[in-house]
Amino acid sequence: GDSVTQMEGPVTLSEEAFLTINCTYTATGYPSLFWYVQYPGEGLQLLLKATKADDKGSNKGFEATYRKETTSFHLEKGSVQVSDSAVYFCALSGGSNYKLTFGKGTLLTVNP
């Protein structure tokens, strides 16, 4: 079945550092890929998405490129801020059942 493996945390960075959170997937067919962010005490917010190979999703300085050859969708940001501290989830949606398969989440803490 479908699965998502993402980088184990926690990840701790200093402000203005470069961020990469790795995400790889296993799926049949051509899934859509997502990154969600969860701030403390809140629900999940859609951060970005990509629907086909070589698509790049971007939002709020975050980027991720759908790489079919490596089955990856790594999240990157050039300069993190304290306000980016949150849990990040990689997810895929495959087939016609509309269900999301999530990774286990990566906790990011950014220190001033």
Add this chain to the structure above:
Amino acid sequence: EADIYQTPRYLVIGTGKKITLECSQTMGHDKMYWYQQDPGMELHLIHYSYGVNSTEKGDLSSESTVSRIRTEHFPLTLESARPSHTSQYLCASSEYEGETDTQYFGPGTRLTVL
């Protein structure tokens, strides 16, 4: 983006009580979902619905039940709460946009059963 509301945001109750967690969305989405999030952050789909009078069990077995009598409303009920039900419950709805079905989440209900 969808507006999804969950009430209550926090609930502390005793064992054996019946509870209903409310979820409403104002965007007319047909598809709605309930997730349980464990303390380790992992998300588990426990129920979903593709429209009025449609409900299905998710990937994680749950003692809760759901109903979908109106498009905008998808409540979750526990007939007799137990400490093992202590968790964060997240509701979501989805629509087809940008070549894919995209889920939007409510703020969650944090349930503690004593």
